Amino acid sequence: MPTEAELWALLTEVDGLPRGSAQVSALERVIRHADARGLVGLGVRARLRAVTAYLVTSQANQALAAFLWCLHAHDEHPEELAHEVRVLMRAFTTAVTVPREFPGVPLPALREVSAEMERRYREVGYGPREVYETRFQDALHLGDVAEARTWFTRWRSEPLDEVSDCWECETTDEVDHLVGLGDHEDAAGLGDLLLARGIDCPAAPKRLLESLIAAYLELGRFDDAAMAHLRSYPQILDALSMIPVEHVSFCALTGNEGRGLEIVQRFLHTLDAPPAPGIAMGDAAAVAQLLRRVVARGGSRVTLHRRAWRDRPAGPVTAEDLLAETTDTARAIAAAFDARNGSTAVSGRVERILDREPCTDGLRLTGG
Amino acid sequence: MSRTFRVDLRGVVDLLSHHLYASPRVYVRELLQNGFDAITARRAAEPDAPARIRIDPPEVTGDGTLQVHDTGIGLTEDQVHDLLATIGRSSKRDELGFARGEFLGQFGIGLLSCFLVADEIQVDTLAAAGGPGDTIRWTGHADGRYDLRPAPVARREVGTTVTLTPRRGAEHWLSGSTVTTLARRYGSLLPADIRVGAVPVTGDGPPWLDRRRPSADRRRDLCRYAEDALGFRPMDVVDLHVAEAGLTGAAFVLPNPVNPVRHGDHRVYLKRMLLTERADRLVPDWAFFVRCVVDCTELRPTASREALYEDELLEAARAVIGDQLRGWIVRLAGTDPARFDAFLGVHHLGVKALALHDDELLRLVDRWWPMETTVGSLTLADVRTRYRVVRYTRSRDEYRQIASVAAAQGLPVVNAGYVYDAELIERLPAIDPSAVVEQLEPTELATRFDVLDVDAELAVRPFLTEAQRVLDPLGCRVVIRAFAPAALPAIYLVDRQALLDAQLLTAREQATGPWGSVLDALGDGPGGCRSGGEGGGHPGDWLPVRPQLVLNHRNPLVRELTGLAEGELVRLGVEALYGQALLLGHHPLRPTDSAVLNGSFLDLLTRAVSSARSPGREVGTGGEGEA
Numbered sequence: 001m002p003t004e005a006e007l008w009a010l011l012t013e014v015d016g017l018p019r020g021s022a023q024v025s026a027l028e029r030v031i032r033h034a035d036a037r038g039l040v041g042l043g044v045r046a047r048l049r050a051v052t053a054y055l056v057t058s059q060a061n062q063a064l065a066a067f068l069w070c071l072h073a074h075d076e077h078p079e080e081l082a083h084e085v086r087v088l089m090r091a092f093t094t095a096v097t098v099p100r101e102f103p104g105v106p107l108p109a110l111r112e113v114s115a116e117m118e119r120r121y122r123e124v125g126y127g128p129r130e131v132y133e134t135r136f137q138d139a140l141h142l143g144d145v146a147e148a149r150t151w152f153t154r155w156r157s158e159p160l161d162e163v164s165d166c167w168e169c170e171t172t173d174e175v176d177h178l179v180g181l182g183d184h185e186d187a188a189g190l191g192d193l194l195l196a197r198g199i200d201c202p203a204a205p206k207r208l209l210e211s212l213i214a215a216y217l218e219l220g221r222f223d224d225a226a227m228a229h230l231r232s233y234p235q236i237l238d239a240l241s242m243i244p245v246e247h248v249s250f251c252a253l254t255g256n257e258g259r260g261l262e263i264v265q266r267f268l269h270t271l272d273a274p275p276a277p278g279i280a281m282g283d284a285a286a287v288a289q290l291l292r293r294v295v296a297r298g299g300s301r302v303t304l305h306r307r308a309w310r311d312r313p314a315g316p317v318t319a320e321d322l323l324a325e326t327t328d329t330a331r332a333i334a335a336a337f338d339a340r341n342g343s344t345a346v347s348g349r350v351e352r353i354l355d356r357e358p359c360t361d362g363l364r365l366t367g368g
Numbered sequence: 369m370s371r372t373f374r375v376d377l378r379g380v381v382d383l384l385s386h387h388l389y390a391s392p393r394v395y396v397r398e399l400l401q402n403g404f405d406a407i408t409a410r411r412a413a414e415p416d417a418p419a420r421i422r423i424d425p426p427e428v429t430g431d432g433t434l435q436v437h438d439t440g441i442g443l444t445e446d447q448v449h450d451l452l453a454t455i456g457r458s459s460k461r462d463e464l465g466f467a468r469g470e471f472l473g474q475f476g477i478g479l480l481s482c483f484l485v486a487d488e489i490q491v492d493t494l495a496a497a498g499g500p501g502d503t504i505r506w507t508g509h510a511d512g513r514y515d516l517r518p519a520p521v522a523r524r525e526v527g528t529t530v531t532l533t534p535r536r537g538a539e540h541w542l543s544g545s546t547v548t549t550l551a552r553r554y555g556s557l558l559p560a561d562i563r564v565g566a567v568p569v570t571g572d573g574p575p576w577l578d579r580r581r582p583s584a585d586r587r588r589d590l591c592r593y594a595e596d597a598l599g600f601r602p603m604d605v606v607d608l609h610v611a612e613a614g615l616t617g618a619a620f621v622l623p624n625p626v627n628p629v630r631h632g633d634h635r636v637y638l639k640r641m642l643l644t645e646r647a648d649r650l651v652p653d654w655a656f657f658v659r660c661v662v663d664c665t666e667l668r669p670t671a672s673r674e675a676l677y678e679d680e681l682l683e684a685a686r687a688v689i690g691d692q693l694r695g696w697i698v699r700l701a702g703t704d705p706a707r708f709d710a711f712l713g714v715h716h717l718g719v720k721a722l723a724l725h726d727d728e729l730l731r732l733v734d735r736w737w738p739m740e741t742t743v744g745s746l747t748l749a750d751v752r753t754r755y756r757v758v759r760y761t762r763s764r765d766e767y768r769q770i771a772s773v774a775a776a777q778g779l780p781v782v783n784a785g786y787v788y789d790a791e792l793i794e795r796l797p798a799i800d801p802s803a804v805v806e807q808l809e810p811t812e813l814a815t816r817f818d819v820l821d822v823d824a825e826l827a828v829r830p831f832l833t834e835a836q837r838v839l840d841p842l843g844c845r846v847v848i849r850a851f852a853p854a855a856l857p858a859i860y861l862v863d864r865q866a867l868l869d870a871q872l873l874t875a876r877e878q879a880t881g882p883w884g885s886v887l888d889a890l891g892d893g894p895g896g897c898r899s900g901g902e903g904g905g906h907p908g909d910w911l912p913v914r915p916q917l918v919l920n921h922r923n924p925l926v927r928e929l930t931g932l933a934e935g936e937l938v939r940l941g942v943e944a945l946y947g948q949a950l951l952l953g954h955h956p957l958r959p960t961d962s963a964v965l966n967g968s969f970l971d972l973l974t975r976a977v978s979s980a981r982s983p984g985r986e987v988g989t990g991g992e993g994e995a
């Protein structure tokens with residue numbers, strides 16, 4: 001049996017492993033041994049690490065179970081886990097994003113989750129910034145823009161604290177939220193500022209650039225949108241477990257359907273095992289948006305290669321068929337969300353994505 | 369002579385010296401670039417003009433300054449004004465990058481970069497276009513003041529001399545040894561005669577360009593180059609060419625495994641001048657097993673000239689480089705199996721990462737990569753040929769609990785707990801539609817054991833009931849089967865799904881507030897991913913699959929145990945077998961498991977010792993007294 005030190009070392013090694021089943025097994029091994037020996041601190045650390053590993057391998061229920069185990073362990077052994085409070089509370093910000101993506105979670109539960117987060121943050125002395133952000137995102141999901149704006153303002157006026165990300169990441173979040181609220185001018189302005197600070201780093205803020213694509217397109221800043229796409233797309237790893245929707249959408253809206261198909265082909269298999277219905281919906285809608293353009297350009301017989309999945313053998317699928325499939329998927333999940341929400345906000349959003357006309361045609365993608 | 373207009377250089381100097389560069393050392397590169405650009409410009413009109421740059425450090429000049437002489441085209445007075453105007457307008461980094469596109473813009477930015485280390489910069493220049501005696505002198509100061517006048521001493525040769533007076537505290541950047549090191553690092557591939565004092569820093573240009581030599585010699589030279597320049601002896605060298613990017617170079621295959629998550633430090637020259645030693649996006653992610661050295665003409669640098677700008681051309685170049693590396697792998701497998709084997713031994717992770725998406729590479733892994741199996745080390749292709757079905761466990765722990773017993777059944781099982789292996793096995797049908805792959809859950813192994821015949825089954829019933837009562841508190845189910853090897857009394861089998869279910873069950877039991885309904889909602893629908901049908905689970909309910917202790921009826925000790933009447937000894941026996949099975953399968957021991965193991969061991973020992981003390985109860989040694 002491995003010693004405690006070996007188990008901690010194994011946990012460190014996990015970071016060197018690429019995403020996938022080997023990483024998950026290594027974490028499960030640490031968890032099992034830690035539990036058997038009653039090493040609560042190690043169990044917490046390994047589980048918090050596993051939250052993300054499970055989410056990217058589409059095991060949301062295991063991710064949440066791991067997080068809840070930690071929360072419970074913290075309540076049972078507050079002294080022993082005093083040092084883990086910060087990582088635990090940070091993991092909360094990831095965990096609260098999960099229920100929102102599942103239409104089966106009742107609305108009151110969603111509200112109670114953020115209330116519990118608020119209570120726990122207060123108890124351990126953290127500010128409500130992250131809680132407000134959660135409420136902002138919940139409101140945005142429900143289509144209540146006025147409510148979202150209120151929470152956004154409150155979020156922005158709270159100072160950063162121990163559970164916040166670094167300043168740059170938090171500013172990137174701000175850009176992203178501004179895009180979500182439709183304030184494209186403000187989003188682009190803030191993004192420009194951030195880019196001007198660190199523009200020399202070619203590996204710079206990928207997430208920022210991805211958020212800015214939509215804002216730039218809205219504002220007609222097509223060259224900037226192309227720059228944002230070109231600089232952030234190469235930073236996407238093969239192991240991504242979902243469709244890079246910003247990029248697919250960019251291609252659909254700028255007359256770069258060929259490149260869009262290439263991107264969809266690269267990540268097509270992720271449609272089979274999405275991490276959550278909410279993500280499945282967004283991915284399907286983006287793919288459908290692109291395919292609608294492809295078909296409109298006369299490419300309905302264009303084929304993509306699909307890997308085998310469960311009972312479906314590997315083989316080609318036409319743009320036309322995949323368009324129908326993804327459109328149905330996006331609409332079906334949106335309907336489930338609508339039923340839960342008692343509104344048509346989500347399906348409205350999906351329809352807007354599906355119907356969106358290109359902003360420009362034949363935007364050339366050159367660096368200069 | 370004072371001019372009618374002046375340009376405020378302070379902002380540019382400030383930008384250049386504080387915000388653009390990571391380190392002052394780039395001033396040497398900027399001076400070399402200026403000198404070389406001037407030579408190139410002059411040679412466009414005068415192909416036979418000399419191509420020399422000499423850097424005299426303070427050790428040579430003797431007056432504390434550093435001087436750079438070039439035989440380039442020189443500047444006229446009007447050009448000096450133009451260049452000042454150009455850079456005076458550049459107040460942002462992007463504009464600087466743009467200004468560099470022009471000869472004068474680059475010259476000015478390069479010159480002002482010297483304020484990283486200098487307080488005063490003096491330029492004496494004689495333009496190729498001007499007549500004799502037209503040498504002009506520009507003197508600039510770090511605070512933005514400058515003036516322009518005829519030089520007191522006329523140059524005899526066309527060209528430029530830049531003189532730097534070091535800033536206090538920056539003298540070490542100008543010392544002969546530092547300048548030699550930096551000039552060599554940045555400029556060693558330039559096609560010009562560059563010296564620091566008398567020491568040459570340039571040689572024969574990029575070592576990969578000379579293609580006339582026999583390939584073995586060339587390879588040897590390139591390997592030697594890698595040892596000098598990169599610090600390792602490569603396993604192999606792959607030539608790189610990307611026409612659109614004007615790129616040539618070589619990829620050196622690392623002799624040791626590297627962390628796939630870390631991206632490589634590649635060395636990039638732009639028109640023969642070193643741009644960076646840390647380019648990380650030059651090759652695709654999977655190609656982490658090479659370090660590249662390339663020279664290019666068309667890729668775009670960032671404003672600081674310390675990295676490549678990410679654009680579509682770089683993306684296209686990366687794709688072509690990926691193709692060339694991939695082509696090399698495929699060729700090597702076809703032509704030199706021994707070397708390919710060695711390569712795979714070191715860099716299988718890179719090849720496997722590529723094989724996740726690339727069918728041809730998957731075929732190579734299938735045919736070449738030996739995997740650990742219960743019937744020895746075999747490639748997946750071997751397993752398929754010999755046994756048709758590829759049966760595998762997804763984790764090393766699962767493999768360890770079943771390996772020896774599966775081997776005894778003659779059941780081939782692949783340990784796919786290593787990085788990417790499970791994913792690759794599951795992708796096998798993509799290259800071979802007839803491939804059958806099956807994930808083996810440990811408890812499925814028990815389904816391959818023989819069940820007892822009805823009489824034997826009935827005979828052991830009372831024992832099993834008792835044994836189950838003993839194991840219930842330990843959360844374990846007991847069954848009895850007959851399997852090889854007979855020497856093994858028991859095996860403990862637990863599925864990953866059982867462990868996961870236990871986690872979910874615990875979470876569900878402990879859930880307070882909203883979390884219960886959240887967990888319920890996550891259990892089904894797309895993304896809920898409770899794969900109920902697989903691995904003997906029970907779809908739709910939350911009853912976990914319990915771990916099993918499988919007793920082996922072929923084992924003599926187990927048979928004895930099943931026939932015992934005494935409850936206490938049955939308890940001890942079952943507990944001891946349970947503990948031993950946990951140890952044999954490398955399972956973690958919970959405190960209750962350890963207690964059971966220790967308790968049964970001590971109790972059995974106590975019994976053995978007390979029976980040794982009362983020989984009357986002893987059975988086997990009866991004959992001894994008679995001997």
